[in-house]
Amino acid sequence: MGLCSRFTCMRCSDCCYFSDLRDMPVLLPHEVYYYKILAEHLGVKLEFTRLESGLYRWVIRGYCSFYDHSTKSCRIHSEKPIACRMFPLLLDVSGNKLMVSSQCSWVKKCSQGVMSISSSEDVASLFPGEYEALCELLTILYGVESIMAVAVKSNNIEVTLSVLGEKCSVIRVLESNIVKDLYLLLLADCTSD
Numbered sequence: 001m002g003l004c005s006r007f008t009c010m011r012c013s014d015c016c017y018f019s020d021l022r023d024m025p026v027l028l029p030h031e032v033y034y035y036k037i038l039a040e041h042l043g044v045k046l047e048f049t050r051l052e053s054g055l056y057r058w059v060i061r062g063y064c065s066f067y068d069h070s071t072k073s074c075r076i077h078s079e080k081p082i083a084c085r086m087f088p089l090l091l092d093v094s095g096n097k098l099m100v101s102s103q104c105s106w107v108k109k110c111s112q113g114v115m116s117i118s119s120s121e122d123v124a125s126l127f128p129g130e131y132e133a134l135c136e137l138l139t140i141l142y143g144v145e146s147i148m149a150v151a152v153k154s155n156n157i158e159v160t161l162s163v164l165g166e167k168c169s170v171i172r173v174l175e176s177n178i179v180k181d182l183y184l185l186l187l188a189d190c191t192s193d
Contacts, residue, residue: 004110012105016067018060025058025083034151041179085133
């Protein structure tokens with residue numbers, strides 16, 4: 001398999017440096033809550049601006065607060081926001097368009113293969129992990145009536161899940177590797193009783 005047959009992060013840090021507001025990541029409300037907790041724990045400051053859509057723009061001037069220059073990696077890599085996990089795929093929610101970022105060094109190097117994308121199967125084949133994150137985002141954005149994501153700080157997650165399990169289907173539980181007793185829950189089909 002050649003370099004351009006499947007997306008591989010080149011650790012260039014282009015996706016972690018921002019000078020234009022339009023290029024900054026857009027987060028879901030539950031992600032903002034979750035990353036504020038992580039930032040507080042790691043001693044960094046984050047800034048968010050609420051958008052008309054109800055989503056939030058993560059305002060980053062220069063390098064992301066979570067970017068580690070010495071290792072050229074993300075300090076929260078295993079817990080990155082969906083927008084970061086999707087990169088270099090970009091979703092224009094207002095226009096329902098999927099784009100590929102030209103800021104990415106891999107995309108620049110492999111532009112011929114990227115330009116030949118003509119179907120979702122091509123996207124999934126070229127960007128498998130990023131496509132999976134995109135599908136997660138689409139499920140949350142367009143399945144809002146039946147899917148809900150929440151961040152929970154609990155020292156007894158079993159009890160929390162038991163209570164939530166009576167009202168919702170628990171789809172996924174992600175435990176933070178950074179903040180003790182912090183969980184991100186993806187819930188479906190919640191009832192109000």
